[in-house]
Amino acid sequence: MAAKIHQMLHHHSSSKDSGAPSEPDSTSPFERQDSAMDRAREDEKRALAQWEDKQRPMSPGEVHMDPERKAVGHSSRTLRKQDFELIKTLGTGTFARVWLVRLLDDRKGAQDSVFALKILRKVDVIRLKQVEHVRNERNVLAAVAGHPFITTMVASFQDHDSLYMLLDYCPGGEVFSYLRRARRFNEPTSQFYAAEIVLILEYLHEKEGVAYRDLKPENILIDAEGHLKLVDFGFAKKVENRETYTLCGTPEYLAPEVIRNTGHGTAVDWWAFGILVYEFLVGQPPFWDQNPMKIYEQIVEGRLRFPSAMSSSARDLISGLCTVDTSKRLGNIQGGAQAVKSHPWFANIDWDQLYQRKVQGPIVPHLRGPADTRNFDEYEPESGEREAYGEELRAKWEGFFDDF
Structure with a gap:
């Protein structure tokens, strides 16, 4: 766009009449610049007006x-x-x-x-x-x-x-609102939403080296077609292979290494993802108390309690993700996100179809426009x-x- 404006600013047309001298350009450089900026602005607004029609999942x-x-x-x-x-x-x-x-x-x-x-x-x-x-x-x-x-x-x-x-x-609003109304999600609904989040974390961590650091139902919206959209990147940070020490996030979702302030990286998102899957299936996070300090004590201890109705594969996935030792945490061990995608709990997920948004979402919002x-x-x-x-x-x- 800048190159296009630059080109327009420096392009001078000349008269091609038979030998007639060209008319002097009476517009000032500032007027020409304003005119070019106006055209660029109109081009951008035209693109915005057509933006919805051009949306497609990028590779x-x-x-x-x-x-x-x-x-x-x-x-x-x-x-x-x-x-x-x-x-x-x-x-x-x-x-x-x-x-x-x-x-x-x-x-x-x-x-x-x-x-x-x-x-x-x-x-x-x-x-x-x-x-x-x-x-x-x-x-x-x-x-x-x-x-x-x-x-x-x-x-x-x-x-x-x-x-x-x-x-x-x-x-569609926040996933949090739907979860509170439903009290908890059934296993297929939880698997669908969890799988879309896996694809988000895989991209953030492995392509961009970014730790999101605030994964929770309030930061996940549902779009018009029933798919998830992660929002609010205020705590996101490009960490790559380094560690960072800022205490940030929501108490129930904080990883033990954040609470201990021993330095943290992208592994914090896999811990929070385990908490999120638990909350989808149960209706509340595994570590909770009125007093945040008590929550922190429970997290650092890392002892999970599962309801008897939860499937063994769901328990195994959550246990692997909510492992206090980051060197053994699923998602952070060898294989990265692929190790999570290969877990038996996700056996019914077609990852390519899901990425292309070709799998029907479990909740499609009813909209008036x-x-x-x-x-x-x-x-x-x-x-x-x-x-x-x-x-x-x-x-x-x-x-x-x-x-x-």
Whole structure:
């Protein structure tokens, strides 16, 4: 895109009339640049209006491409907040708000082009010391954009005050809500969701060297077709073969090595995955107490208790994943994710068909249209009081947001 704009800025047409001198170009360089930017912006909006029609599962190799060469995951220099109609808040955090938005465009079908727009105010990100987390999130989402079971960051952009991540909208809402209503999932439903998560972890760990670090039902959404999408990459970090020491995550899902602060890597996600499978099948995680310190004691001890109704293969899988010794933990031992995929509990899964999204999901949400928000809670409107992102902050921090 940048090359295209560059080309347009430096292309001068000349008159081909028989020997007639060419008319001098009366437009200023700034006007020509504005015109080129406007055309680039229109091109980007046209692509967004057609984005839903072009979605397909990319191969792991295609997902792994440089984000600036992919159809998704790039940093846009032309998109603006004004290109979207803010419809409803889908979620809030301490320094971010996610909106359901509609593309403002007159083209046919554009009224159905809805997205989730994550808006992060720069001053809040700085004040809450989240600059590094936000940069990690944006860059990991760019790297993994196009994976069939990870929320797709279509593009990122920024203005003077805020950072924006334009994401695909998952109208089904959180898996957590369905699990609470059902109390627990049956084995085939649990296997389907667990298998899609295995494919996510396999890609994050083995292609990108990324530890996700916050796997739980609240961070897994269901899309319009009944497939999972992993969201909220605020704790995700590219660790590769190194260890990191930041304490982050949700108490019931923390791995023992995080609690002990002995250094951790991608193995933490396989532990959390074991906890998640247990919660799918039982309706609650295996380690729980009102007091988080008691939860930590139970986790470090690592003694699992299984209900008698749970199948022996499910017990074996969970026991292998929730192993305190990381050198013996399933998913982290030789074979990596393939050892998990080969476990008898997943014997009925066709992994290729699953990756291609050709297997019917067990829960397909009933929707009134692309912008249906019935599966999301209501939120208080934003406070009107805002700290200004002044010149002093801008001079110190603006360079950190260049990736957006």
